[in-house]
Amino acid sequence: VTTSIAMLLFPRLTQLDLTGPFEVFSRFPSTAISLVAATREPVHSEGGLSLIPTATFSDAPQCDLLFVPGGKGVDAAMLDDMILECIRRQAAGAKWITSVCTGSLLLGAAGLLRGYRATTHWTAIDFLAQFGAVPVRERVVRDRNRITGAGVTAGIDLALAIATELHGSEIAARIEAQIEYGVKPLPERPSNNGRREAVAKAAARLR
Amino acid sequence: VTTSIAMLLFPRLTQLDLTGPFEVFSRFPSTAISLVAATREPVHSEGGLSLIPTATFSDAPQCDLLFVPGGKGVDAAMLDDMILECIRRQAAGAKWITSVCTGSLLLGAAGLLRGYRATTHWTAIDFLAQFGAVPVRERVVRDRNRITGAGVTAGIDLALAIATELHGSEIAARIEAQIEYGVKPLPERPSNNGRREAVAKAAARLR
Numbered sequence: 001v002t003t004s005i006a007m008l009l010f011p012r013l014t015q016l017d018l019t020g021p022f023e024v025f026s027r028f029p030s031t032a033i034s035l036v037a038a039t040r041e042p043v044h045s046e047g048g049l050s051l052i053p054t055a056t057f058s059d060a061p062q063c064d065l066l067f068v069p070g071g072k073g074v075d076a077a078m079l080d081d082m083i084l085e086c087i088r089r090q091a092a093g094a095k096w097i098t099s100v101c102t103g104s105l106l107l108g109a110a111g112l113l114r115g116y117r118a119t120t121h122w123t124a125i126d127f128l129a130q131f132g133a134v135p136v137r138e139r140v141v142r143d144r145n146r147i148t149g150a151g152v153t154a155g156i157d158l159a160l161a162i163a164t165e166l167h168g169s170e171i172a173a174r175i176e177a178q179i180e181y182g183v184k185p186l187p188e189r190p191s192n193n194g195r196r197e198a199v200a201k202a203a204a205r206l207r
Numbered sequence: 208v209t210t211s212i213a214m215l216l217f218p219r220l221t222q223l224d225l226t227g228p229f230e231v232f233s234r235f236p237s238t239a240i241s242l243v244a245a246t247r248e249p250v251h252s253e254g255g256l257s258l259i260p261t262a263t264f265s266d267a268p269q270c271d272l273l274f275v276p277g278g279k280g281v282d283a284a285m286l287d288d289m290i291l292e293c294i295r296r297q298a299a300g301a302k303w304i305t306s307v308c309t310g311s312l313l314l315g316a317a318g319l320l321r322g323y324r325a326t327t328h329w330t331a332i333d334f335l336a337q338f339g340a341v342p343v344r345e346r347v348v349r350d351r352n353r354i355t356g357a358g359v360t361a362g363i364d365l366a367l368a369i370a371t372e373l374h375g376s377e378i379a380a381r382i383e384a385q386i387e388y389g390v391k392p393l394p395e396r397p398s399n400n401g402r403r404e405a406v407a408k409a410a411a412r413l414r
């Protein structure tokens with residue numbers, strides 16, 4: 001494993017803020033992803049989907065890339081010293097510090113966006129300046145080693161930008177085609193021979 | 208609750224096929240979502256994220272809308288009678304039968320796409336005809352009460368199309384803005400007063 005990614009979990013996060021980028025990160029070569037929370041109990045997202053942590057604030061390995069999602073739970077998380085300390089500690093050793101949606105408010109509350117250009121969900125853009133950040137209304141904003149994404153689905157764009165940064169544009173384009181994102185034309189003649197036998201069997205049973 | 212949505216879980220599904228639409232469905236008014244699997248044990252997705260079922264094949268309530276995701280696990284699922292029976296039973300009482308990505312192969316294997324126009328992940332489009340479906344290369348395809356989406360992220364488009372169908376274009380557009388999807392311009396002056404106090408407190412602690 002060459003890259004360790006830590007994705008923060010907290011109650012009432014917006015699950016798609018995290019699951020979108022997770023889908024992209026999980027297709028990176030030589031990468032381990034930790035879902036880091038206060039405990040190993042399932043964490044309930046805003047919409048009701050539960051996510052299972054794989055590490056806790058105290059036992060999570062030092063990451064190379066820190067990822068912070070947003071959601072209604074950010075309001076409480078911004079005032080939670082356990083969460084802020086975990087973010088600061090991981091950020092101190094990380095090469096990349098990233099967030100999507102209102103996750104950037106949480107990075108801001110941890111003091112990590114002072115003097116950085118950053119973005120967030122469009123409904124929260126006015127709050128960034130209070131943390132000393134320079135608000136930018138773009139889908140993905142990079143300033144030195146901080147990369148922030150706008151609301152929810154912009155996390156997919158953020159993760160693809162990270163793919164390009166870490167693994168180059170060829171791998172990023174391959175993942176983009178795998179998840180059928182964006183508007184680029186796809187190959188006309190698909191081939192997926194690995195699946196051919198299972199389809200033939202299933203179709204034969206149907207007749 | 209006026210709408211019951213059943214989302215199928217099986218080992219090695221592509222989690223974003225399901226979590227994208229879940230994010231949209233969870234914002235529907237008066238809707239209950241069940242994650243239906245063989246047992247209540249966590250189901251491991253292709254990329255490693257685990258999802259926790261909320262119902263089993265035997266105790267899931269009859270749904271109004273059936274949703275089937277895709278993924279590498281589809282190959283085994285197409286030959287699994289427990290899964291096919293659950294799909295057929297739920298489909299028989301459902302008003303809407305939907306899938307994203309290679310989930311449509313699973314609907315096909317259950318005999319539910321004979322004579323229907325349908326789509327799937329671009330790498331699998333050639334397989335649809337074996338189940339008697341008429342393959343269409345579009346992001347979302349509706350034919351009577353079958354609505355199928357193309358690969359992975361097309362599930363978000365599928366779910367927004369379902370939002371329009373079930374709740375009208377105003378609610379669909381509101382959800383689309385909430386998750387910052389698509390290219391429509393967003394309001395210039397956001398207001399999010401519910402969050403203002405938490406931000407002020409967090410910023411004050413930082414000084």
